[in-house]
Amino acid sequence: MxxxxxxxxxxxxxxxxxxxxxxxxxxxxxxxxxxxxxxxxGKSTLLNCLAGHLEPDAGQVIFDTRVDGPVDTVTMSxxxxxxxxxxxxxxxxxxxxxxxxxxxxxxxxxxxRLMAVGDRHYGDIRDKAIDWLGRVEIEAxxxxxxxxxxxxxxxQRLQIARNLVTGPxxxxxxxxxxxxDVSVQARLLDLLRGLVREMGLSAIIVTHDLAVVRLLADRxxxxxxxxxxxxxxxxxxxxxxxxxxxxxxxxxxxxV
Amino acid sequence: xxxxxxxIELIDVSKSFTLHNQGSAVIPVMQGASxxxxxxxxxxxxxxxGTGKSTxxxxxxxxxxxxxxxxxxxxxxxxxxxxxxxxxxxxDTLGYVSQFLRVVPRVPTLEVVAEPLLxxxxxxxxxLDKAAGLLKRVNIPERLWTLSPTTFSGGEQQRVxxxxxxxxxxxAMLLDEPTASLDAQNRETVLSLIEDAKHRGAAIVGIFxxxxxxxxxxDREVNVSxxxxxxxx
Numbered sequence: 101m102x103x104x105x106x107x108x109x110x111x112x113x114x115x116x117x118x119x120x121x122x123x124x125x126x127x128x129x130x131x132x133x134x135x136x137x138x139x140x141x142g143k144s145t146l147l148n149c150l151a152g153h154l155e156p157d158a159g160q161v162i163f164d165t166r167v168d169g170p171v172d173t174v175t176m177s178x179x180x181x182x183x184x185x186x187x188x189x190x191x192x193x194x195x196x197x198x199x200x201x202x203x204x205x206x207x208x209x210x211x212x213r214l215m216a217v218g219d220r221h222y223g224d225i226r227d228k229a230i231d232w233l234g235r236v237e238i239e240a241x242x243x244x245x246x247x248x249x250x251x252x253x254x255x256q257r258l259q260i261a262r263n264l265v266t267g268p269x270x271x272x273x274x275x276x277x278x279x280x281d282v283s284v285q286a287r288l289l290d291l292l293r294g295l296v297r298e299m300g301l302s303a304i305i306v307t308h309d310l311a312v313v314r315l316l317a318d319r320x321x322x323x324x325x326x327x328x329x330x331x332x333x334x335x336x337x338x339x340x341x342x343x344x345x346x347x348x349x350x351x352x353x354x355x356v
Numbered sequence: 357x358x359x360x361x362x363x364i365e366l367i368d369v370s371k372s373f374t375l376h377n378q379g380s381a382v383i384p385v386m387q388g389a390s391x392x393x394x395x396x397x398x399x400x401x402x403x404x405x406g407t408g409k410s411t412x413x414x415x416x417x418x419x420x421x422x423x424x425x426x427x428x429x430x431x432x433x434x435x436x437x438x439x440x441x442x443x444x445x446x447x448d449t450l451g452y453v454s455q456f457l458r459v460v461p462r463v464p465t466l467e468v469v470a471e472p473l474l475x476x477x478x479x480x481x482x483x484l485d486k487a488a489g490l491l492k493r494v495n496i497p498e499r500l501w502t503l504s505p506t507t508f509s510g511g512e513q514q515r516v517x518x519x520x521x522x523x524x525x526x527x528a529m530l531l532d533e534p535t536a537s538l539d540a541q542n543r544e545t546v547l548s549l550i551e552d553a554k555h556r557g558a559a560i561v562g563i564f565x566x567x568x569x570x571x572x573x574x575d576r577e578v579n580v581s582x583x584x585x586x587x588x589x
Contacts (some may be wrong), residue, residue: 108485128440211404286461293460315460333439335419342421344376351377 134317196255363559404498453521
């Protein structure tokens, strides 16, 4: 089986400071990988380099495209990368307002991504938008409301609907449950897990919540000061952490 | 795989914990562990509390990293395998009934139990039917099936966990005190599930504090204190 994503020697520096360095991994179709670490450990920098939002200073991000097979997305042209961002890739931001158009209706937010890949029939687009609102548990009656009239949890679910409507194969998520209250988090986790299974998605999830990765991620990468200090099977890394920093991280979690 | 070929085999396995944040203390917890379980066989791990029964199970399941030796399950060396190989082993071959139920909140009990079947690609209706049959067998009232098990009593959660563990017919199974805190009737049900699994050829490693249960379903006992450094004489 060909990996969906091959990451080789990714490095990003901010002047003399290291954002992230020497990151290597393969992600296979259907796999969900979590990236954990404290704030400033470089996990968001890494995610942005992988998703093409930041240009890495070194390394390759090779994606197995539908048409041409494995291609290095770092060196591909900007229009090609943008096309990938609208079709096979999706990016769920921590703050829903960064991933939504706040002045466009909920249906419009979902429809925009469909139109970007060539859908033109208004009725079809609206039907798909309503179908997706249902899947993320937003009432169809809210299709014409603007996201600014939605709660934080609903905005986050709308952002997910907008991202997944085009059937991407790889989803990048930056703290998708951060800032939501726990009951909404649980609902979102359940939703994400169902979608990952149904659609056969691969995902890379950046979070600092170890409970979230235990439930969602198959594999885990632990970052500290821009370096990957440990990687492996999620329950192995959490139950039997090998690196000093991971041990500290795991033992620092408050028991509920 | 031939009849006398081991489904689960440990060869000279050792395990230690290094506590980096507590003066880098190295605590050896297991050494020279060897074990062989054939299809249709149930082996009980015995030994006093703290001798490493659960550790040994976790080394087999792969959530504890063996320091040395081979941990072969269905031909795969768990001690050296890639995460995705272990994931597919756990999906298809190796089941684990732990003492604690860990689920996504809000998912109905019926789906929690059907999940291992859906994961191996079973038809949704067939999976749900089988899950319903198992829940009935472990005496979870039907009115609870649509609720999340997170709010259930300890005993109910344990039975949901058992139903889930037996939903897919794994060729290799790890059972961590499957009959603890069950009443006589439910204990009987669980023991019959284990016997059924043995009859279809599952290789089972279990921890049973319930001596009667152990005598009934287990073919052999392995005392893990033989593998505890400093204890083995």
